[in-house]
Amino acid sequence: MDLATLWFWIVAFLFVGYFVLDGFDFGVGMSLPFLGKDDVSRRQVINTIGPIWDLNETWVIVAGACLFASFPEWYATLFSGFYLPLLVILLALILRGVSFEYRHQREDAAWKARFDRMIVIGSAVPAFSWGVAFGNIVQGVALNADHTYVGGVFGLLNPYALLVGVTTLLLFFLHGVCFVALKTDGRVHEDARKLIARAALPTVLAAAGTVVWTIALAAQRDAPLLWLVVTAGALAAVCLVSLVVLSLRGSDGRAFFAGVITVMLSVVMLFATLFPFVMPSTIDPAVNSLTIANASSTPYTLQIMSWTALVALPLVLAYQAWTYWIFRKRVTRRSIEAAPAHA
Template structure:
């Protein structure tokens, strides 16, 4: 049961990074695509109906982590307290900005909240990657599973590379979503921005995939085949996303970017297996799937709950996207009140 729940936790993080990942990208693209207030409203409205629903995936992922792997949760949130706090504050800042931006017609007021949307998107996009890079690489855990490394130890080359990769990947993912959901000048600007972001994103992603595979091979990871396969899938999908965008196939481009994000996250979980947090002091101090999990009875109850709840969540998510599937057109934004 504990191995099943390791992959259920992975599933929720995949869903979170695929869905909230393009939210982060849309927020980060605002300075490049929002040349006037109408354009900025058009960009923001692409995620207006769904951003809060997308964000709930991290709540569910955190709740599953807490219930199924309490030792992992305790070590992670105590050792990574500052980065995770910064992520939480950034998410709050971004959510508040979406809701308060339109409360006044003042351009200064709106510009201030636009900057907070950008900050609230950049910080999580970077720090989530840094956090997962450290989890996969391993951190200084003592015999009591307590993180004894300093903050600077988390800013190591591999973790920073993963952070830069998630930042660029989410940015590209979000720009592709804007291209899919808008028309007129914003649509054309988004497609041009894809071309500019493609090369650095591919280079950073390639570096992360190769480094992760080498690291997993050196450890003789039991799921090395999964790490290699998912890394290759993510690489091919990323190149495909750019190629589809160049050909004007916005829907396929966005879908390929989603596959890229999903493949990358599964690759990281495959490289982590069978650990949940690996100790760089002594492998014997590491947290594994087995020694960090809850009791079998707890996991059994959670499994029945998930069996009922997960299909309902997926159906509701799919229905929401179907309802709001149409493009956000500039003409509609111009005709709508300024607070819409």
């Protein structure tokens, strides 16, 4: 495996980490209208991710930086062609982060309600938009001979990309509700379990449609990793069903773990479908497409990045694991009631 291919999979690994970790963050935020029956329960839901949401979000910064350094052509084409959708994602993430910090600055119920709505919007918009973006990347977009996207904003709103967006929205929602069920007690805990059961069917249906369509897309493209696409897609489907079954049986930890594996395998399926391209072109694919080979940095740059990643990545993973261990306990209703109202 050459360094360019290695870095393709490192970028994939970083997006796996981002969608697994920030994915359930999005789900927790979207669950507020369903689980936050009063201010105490809303604080209980938000506090499940209070110590970790910003740490989870840094994965997309690292992924973007590595994409810029390892595949500058891919980065340039992606951010110029998808400028408006990515700007919307950025604004939504800013809105969500500000809302987490500002909602408790006043005791006024209307003030808190406005920021709670912003948390929901700031979670739902990226959850859907990331799916649309990756759906377009995997399916291919209108790139000309200069590797410039010429399809326009509405060209990104095609059926496959929209289906992937709906799937990521529902999957992250289910993933987040599983996390709430794992981390809370009392009424919020029970309501989360019930919500998992209600959200299961639409999520499974959307995910099944995405898996079948993606496998068909990979087969049509004669993807060299078709076996991995099929395997990852099938296992993701099994894990998603297992999540629902385990939740119904009261195994919150195992259900959440099944959600983690589902998201991981889903991202692997998308990257395996994409390989060896990084952005296929729908205009003369053989000439205009960006591939791992023609979009990567120089071997010297990739070599320096590889040594840096070898040192830095284990430290990042260790710190992330330590943080989750420190904040592993449930967020109980009693602890929220005993804490100051601004906590």
